[in-house]
Amino acid sequence: MAAPLMEKLSESLGSPEPAVRLILSVLIGYPCALVYRQFLFHQPATTVHLFHTFSGLALAAFNFGSQICHSAICILVQFLMLRLMGRTITTILSSFSFQMLYLLAGYYYTATEEYDIKWTMPHCVLTLKLIGLSFDYYDGGKKPSELNADQQKAALPSVPSLLEVYGFSYFYGGFLVGPQFTLRSYQRLVAGELTDCPGKPPNSVIPAMKRFALGLLCLVIYTIFSPHYPDSYYLTDEYEAQPFWYRCVFILIWAKIILYKYVSCWVIEGVCILSGLGYNGVGEDGEHKWDACANMKVWLFETTPLFTGTISSFNINTNSWAARSVHVFKRLKFLGNKIVSQVATLLFLTIWHGLHSGYIMCFSMEFIIVYVERQAQALVRDSPLLTRLANSWLYPLIYIVQQFIHWLFMGYPLVPFCLFTYDKWLKVYSSVYFCGHIFFFTVYLILPYLRKLLVPKRERSEKKQD
Template structure:
């Protein structure tokens, strides 16, 4: 009876706000993280580790069942298989390979059997988070069996000397602040959190994180409200209609830029809301700043100020979806150093990221565009840095404001451009929209390597001695960066 009343209320509310029932269930689950966080602070904090593991496991399982019913069995099955793998051959290269193949394979198979032509909130939503979490766990056990001197600093910070207990893995996997939509965090952070390392140093009680947590929640609510309003005025499906087709090219591109901005606000809102719950529990503690103030950004997924003020694509990437990007950097990109070619490593990483998101062609189009966009930007910035006259001109007090506005508009418009595939997913939709704007972004970015080569051979041609000197300097910078990373 109570379940029927709840279902009816959720359906009614979803209709009023113009959202789907699964979306309201998911949003409700994120908000439930706050009362659960307060329960943890008041009744569970400081209890034995196993008690905390059981609390987090039960909360996560309940939230998963509330959203997806008996499909919760998929996450349980996945955890059982990976734990059995750790017990049998944990710490070996074979365990890493099998975990990567099984976790990603399970997820892709789930996408295949549940996918429609739109974005659906199904049990695959939390399962994609679990896929990375369990794969990272196997990697960390593998790193823990290696010589510490052979590990990079970031690998040392997460390496595990032993296989964790079953209860610890369950609590880690189902922590209500990270199970449904992320953020990603290593087991070593979770372990320190459970053992009380992030508690209040003065009182020995729960961390003094209520105000930072509620502040993050407030920002998340603001962003979800802005998204809801913006989505009403700039719907994505408008771009596949006849009215959009009748607009001028500049109007279409402007619409794409504004639409893309609002589309990303949905993700930003979700991340901030769930991060606030993590802050309340203390999981996100990240030491103190230079003034001794506690930092609660250990699981931050978006740097708001940097994201909103960014004038380059790299700044956008460096401020958005941070935990997933860092996971891919650590467990995929850096592990491909043996290939000896950073562009290949970058391409494989982006392909892995696309597969992890789903099987829709739009995901692959999105990440296929990211590769040339970022490389084009790096090439242009490199030439500006090499040319003192051009650099002074760009920074001239009279030129800089114009230059800044141009870069900002260019970045916002062409950030929305690849998102067409990411959000609208299907070939029929993104093909029609790109055709309406004459594939201008594809032509610009994919032709850039040829254009750049011709420019370097003509107007950007430099003396041989200068080229050799720059190459030596660039190599020194690369070597220094690699040494710092290691």
């Protein structure tokens, strides 16, 4: 009965059935959160773990059927590693190796040339959770003085129970599309600590509904405009026959719209706010904050003219996990080189996303773009002339030009990310004459000469000494 109903619904909406199931599952998280608030907030931890486990399993089965066995197996293996290996480096290495190899094997055996919603999609989110769990358990055996602030918050003082790990992994507010959060945060949720009024469910209904409305708006924008800018258009003779400027502008608009697919799912994380997991204490203004699980900063995403600004506003929790948080980037300090650490982190994210060549091209291009942008920002900051221009009445014009360049070349690395295979993205890059590569490599080569020309000699000398 359910299958024909889903087929009819997907046909009426003009969307693939897996996508409709996914969106419905994300929305079902809201009534699940209401049930938790109304009936389970004061219940024992075991009851709450069971509710989170079985509600998450039901959503997983609704989307992926018997393939939920993959997540169940990996969670069990992770628990056994913690129990049997203890707080050791061996646990971390074993966890990292097993979880990543299992994920990559899943990518290999299910790979197609299209973007498919299948069991590997939530599994990549789960992989980070479980690897992070081994780090947090290891940190729990250290002295607080040996840990930074982030590690202290996430460190686990004791080994969690199997039911606790399953509840954490299948929590309906993060299992399918994220966001990432630590087991320590989940434990505080279950204990009723994540609330603005101690002993009672949090006053988070209005913040959650605001976030839901924003996510719904993003979803509507994507639904209306995405059919007019499909990925497949890149591979048509019609696209290749268009003028060069049209092909570039199409990339710009397409990138803006395609990202709303991710924005809409991540912004509807009001489920976490509603349950209390999004509670983030009291801000400097004295107001309660609900952004602990925020995966998108929508205002920054829409207004920043910088590539680094967009990256900072997008998929925040995964970026935090990998680049700025406690698990990958900060643990690579021993390499002694920030650039090498960043390359290693991007390489990890590349492999984590999948095995297609498009991911390699996307993240390598992202690294180049960010590096060049930071060098350009340093030039503007160090040059009195450029600083005056940036702060002058010309700023609105500069902002418009910046935004055009920003979104044109933000879409440029997204092309291989979405087209996956070498033959497809190479065809598109050839049609725009590799303009992104040429632009950024040219800027990279001329920046040192511009620095000599525009930065006073004294300033350059001070920078070298620093």
